[in-house]
Amino acid sequence: MSDIYIDPYWQALTEWFSGIPLLGQILIIAGAVGILILIVIGVYYLIKGVAYLIYYLFKGIYYLLKAIAKGIYKLFEALYYGITGKEKPRKPERVVSVEENPIIREKTPEIITQVEPQGISFCSECGSKISDSMATQLNAKGQVFCIHCGLSIEAINIHS
Ligand SMILES: [Zn+2]
Numbered sequence: 001m002s003d004i005y006i007d008p009y010w011q012a013l014t015e016w017f018s019g020i021p022l023l024g025q026i027l028i029i030a031g032a033v034g035i036l037i038l039i040v041i042g043v044y045y046l047i048k049g050v051a052y053l054i055y056y057l058f059k060g061i062y063y064l065l066k067a068i069a070k071g072i073y074k075l076f077e078a079l080y081y082g083i084t085g086k087e088k089p090r091k092p093e094r095v096v097s098v099e100e101n102p103i104i105r106e107k108t109p110e111i112i113t114q115v116e117p118q119g120i121s122f123c124s125e126c127g128s129k130i131s132d133s134m135a136t137q138l139n140a141k142g143q144v145f146c147i148h149c150g151l152s153i154e155a156i157n158i159h160s
Pocket of ligand 1: 123124125126127128146147148149150151
């Protein structure tokens with residue numbers, strides 16, 4: 001039973017604690033729990049704050065190093081072109097290619113359905129113009145009726 005004897009201060013505390021009324025005990029426990037929670041929250045925000053701090057610190061260092069590296073690069077680039085006297089190559093501008101017609105459209109001669117009406121262009125009777133369809137028919141059949149006067153136009157005996 002030597003385990004029970006721990007610390008005289010602890011023992012005094014427990015004796016004091018058991019001596020106070022129940023309501024007081026509850027209040028003390030609640031207060032202790034509240035303080036504990038506050039401590040946990042505080043530690044949480046502390047860690048969070050430190051983490052943010054470290055994060056932004058590293059981020060800042062990163063951008064700083066990046067800027068320095070870029071500056072050094074530009075410096076050396078300027079030195080290089082300054083010493084060698086070379087022209088700094090411009091960034092290749094986007095070549096606006098003249099749109100060359102890849103398909104050279106060979107103008108395939110349209111198949112002219114319009115048949116040469118053997119010099120006949122007008123009806124010998126009424127003088128109206130012989131239409132393309134009439135000429136086509138004339139060439140195909142050797143004969144066509146004038147749509148205006150009804151004259152039978154034959155390919156042979158028509159005066160132009
Ligand atoms: Zn006619």
